[in-house]
Amino acid sequence: MSTPSSSPADVRAGRLATEEYAKRFADATPRFTASQALLEAERCLYCYDAPCATACPTSIDVPSFIKRIADGNLRGSAQTILDSNPLGGMCARVCPTENLCEAVCVRNTQEDRPVAIGRLQRHAVDALMESTKPQVFTRAPATGKKVAVVGAGPAGLACAYTLARQGHDVVVFDAKPKAGGLNEYGLASYKTPDDFAQREVQWLLDIGGITIQNNWKLDTVAQLEALRKDYAAVFLGMGLSTTQQLGVPGDSLSGVQDAVDFIATLRQTEDLSTLPVGRRVVVIGGGMTAVDAAVQSKLLGAKVVHMVYRRGADTMGASKAEQEWAQTNGVVLHQWLAPVEILGHEGAHSGQVRAVRFAEQSLVDGKLTPTGREITWEADMVLKAIGQKLGNPVLAESGLTLKDGRIATDEAGTTNLKGVWAGGDCRAGGLDLTVEAVEHGKQSAHAIHAFITA
Numbered sequence: 525m526s527t528p529s530s531s532p533a534d535v536r537a538g539r540l541a542t543e544e545y546a547k548r549f550a551d552a553t554p555r556f557t558a559s560q561a562l563l564e565a566e567r568c569l570y571c572y573d574a575p576c577a578t579a580c581p582t583s584i585d586v587p588s589f590i591k592r593i594a595d596g597n598l599r600g601s602a603q604t605i606l607d608s609n610p611l612g613g614m615c616a617r618v619c620p621t622e623n624l625c626e627a628v629c630v631r632n633t634q635e636d637r638p639v640a641i642g643r644l645q646r647h648a649v650d651a652l653m654e655s656t657k658p659q660v661f662t663r664a665p666a667t668g669k670k671v672a673v674v675g676a677g678p679a680g681l682a683c684a685y686t687l688a689r690q691g692h693d694v695v696v697f698d699a700k701p702k703a704g705g706l707n708e709y710g711l712a713s714y715k716t717p718d719d720f721a722q723r724e725v726q727w728l729l730d731i732g733g734i735t736i737q738n739n740w741k742l743d744t745v746a747q748l749e750a751l752r753k754d755y756a757a758v759f760l761g762m763g764l765s766t767t768q769q770l771g772v773p774g775d776s777l778s779g780v781q782d783a784v785d786f787i788a789t790l791r792q793t794e795d796l797s798t799l800p801v802g803r804r805v806v807v808i809g810g811g812m813t814a815v816d817a818a819v820q821s822k823l824l825g826a827k828v829v830h831m832v833y834r835r836g837a838d839t840m841g842a843s844k845a846e847q848e849w850a851q852t853n854g855v856v857l858h859q860w861l862a863p864v865e866i867l868g869h870e871g872a873h874s875g876q877v878r879a880v881r882f883a884e885q886s887l888v889d890g891k892l893t894p895t896g897r898e899i900t901w902e903a904d905m906v907l908k909a910i911g912q913k914l915g916n917p918v919l920a921e922s923g924l925t926l927k928d929g930r931i932a933t934d935e936a937g938t939t940n941l942k943g944v945w946a947g948g949d950c951r952a953g954g955l956d957l958t959v960e961a962v963e964h965g966k967q968s969a970h971a972i973h974a975f976i977t978a
Contacts, residue, residue: 532873533779533904534803539825545796548823552714552849553617553643561647565594567631568639575628576641581955581963582609586625590644602652603660605645610685610966611678613653613724614707615959616646617715620812620843624959653723659730664691666733669976672697672755674742677705678958679761679948681728682965683972688733690973695755696734699741705763705948707958709788712816714823748922752943756976759968760931760939760946761961766915770808770908774866779877783807783817783909790820799824802904806880807831807855808863809909811841817907818855829855830901834862834885834892860885861899862892866906877906914950927952937968945972 540548556564570587577586584605592601605612621627621642629638652658669692673680676698684694702708707721728734742748742762751758767782769775779802793799801824807814810833818831831850833840836859840847851857861882869876884897913929925932925940930952937945947964954960 532869533876533878535779535800535904537800538797539801539803540797542797545824549713549717549796549820551717552712553646555650556640556643556647561593561644562596564640564644565590568594569630571630575630576625576639579624579628580608581624581957581960582612582615582966583963584608584612584645586641589648590639590641593644593648598648598651599655599660601648605649606652606660609959609962610682610728611707611724611958611962612645613649613727614678614716614721615962616642616649617720618707618711619959620845620957622845623843653727658727661689661731663689663732666693667691667977669693669756670695670754671757671759671972671976672751673759673761674698674751675705675761675763675948675950676700676703676725676736676738677761677763677948677961678707679763679951679961679965679968680705680759681725682962683759683761683945683947683969684734684965685728685731686966686969687972688731690969692733692756692973692976694734696736697740697742697751698736698738699762699765701738703736703738705761709791710784710813711791712787712820713791714820715816742916742918745918745922748918752941756943757972758944759937759965759972760919760944760950761948761965762916763949764912764914764930766913767908768911768913770863770866770910772863772865774868774877777866777868777877777906778875779904780866780906780908783809783813783907784912786817786907787813787820790824796824801826803827804902805829805905805907806901806903807907807909808880809833809841809911810835810839810859811909811911812843812846814907814909815842815846815850815855817909819850819853821905821907822854826905830858830903831855832858832861832863832880832882834860836860858882862894864898866903867900877903879903880906912949935967936971937964938971943975 568590589601589604625641626638673696703725704721805821805826807818822829864883865881867879869878881900884895931946937947945968948961
């Protein structure tokens with residue numbers, strides 16, 4: 525056990541040489557060269573009734589798009605991908621493919637190594653995006669129908685794009701200055717370098733018929749009622765806006781912040797040498813947000829980063845590959861530790877965080893129970909990544925049925941309010957994955973199309 529120091533918090537910018545930041549935050553997964561992509565594509569067995577396609581939440585015809593890569597038809601490959609998943613470029617970067625399509629690849633049983641489906645998908649979509657004519661689809665004749673979409677994240681953008689392709693006009697209302705949702709504000713920079721989130725948004729908008737209204741937040745019941753009155757249908761895809769609280773003493777000390785805010789600030793900071801980071805950082809949580817926050821803290825120059833989870837490794841939200849990525853980057857992972865108290869400095873530095881005290885946990889009759897042992901780590905910064913919740917009272921006040929704090933829907937995203945659909949993280953149930961949010965948006969768009977053209 526370390527003894528908490530009484531020295532002031534060491535949080536500062538510029539811990540690295542200026543040129544080091546670009547190296548550290550470069551693309552985490554280097555792109556395939558043309559020859560590498562061809563060799564990898566030829567490993568595919570092009571299975572009939574392929575399990576990889578079934579495992580994809582957006583049902584991309586994986587063997588078909590890979591066969592086109594092998595044939596040298598990158599444009600056709602990208603069209604196959606984007607027809608099923610209009611955000612196929614981002615999903616190729618951030619999908620936990622090791623848990624989805626690649627997990628069921630038959631090459632696993634033959635060679636202990638699946639076809640690199642995610643990297644091949646990125647290869648094809650990137651080639652299209654960088655071509656002189658990146659838009660492969662044409663918009664259907666205008667229907668004169670207008671649909672409102674609340675939230676410009678993966679679910680909202682997928683819904684808007686699918687409806688626009690069908691000839692409808694869509695207005696997307698979003699609370700942030702930029703469209704993209706978590707793709708723009710919530711993912712690690714090394715996953716989405718070169719401003720890819722905004723380049724993908726622009727590709728989506730190029731289909732025509734989509735208008736984005738930024739800095740618009742759903743604050744009143746009257747706003748939702750106005751949307752229902754003025755538009756043929758409404759899709760709610762606003763994500764989860766409120767973070768969970770630790771509920772321990774010291775939660776409000778200076779230096780304690782939400783991991784999602786830390787990541788959002790980092791993503792919008794052009795010069796990372798100006799971004800302060802603690803020398804000793806403790807990240808509380810076990811999901812992908814916790815990994816992104818922990819790894820980026822280390823990349824910014826933090827000397828010691830602890831990532832602490834209250835249960836075992838098997839129940840962590842971060843995939844095994846993400847956990848290994850954190851360890852590769854020098855993050856120390858801990859399980860079975862629950863935060864008890866965040867300790868602050870006294871005297872001249874009163875109000876600043878100085879350490880976090882944890883209690884060891886074990887399962888007793890299926891219930892988390894303290895063992896009686898404790899450990900304390902010094903910390904200049906504490907990043908909370910213990911999940912988010914809907915946190916918008918307007919939805920319940922509007923009469924929407926909620927389940928487990930999120931909007932209850934059927935499989936198509938239909939809510940209990942006529943003409944209102946919902947999808948993405950704000951919808952009850954699901955995996956909280958980008959690719960699943962895209963599928964929600966797409967399926968709701970098909971349902972909305974049927975509703976407004978009946």
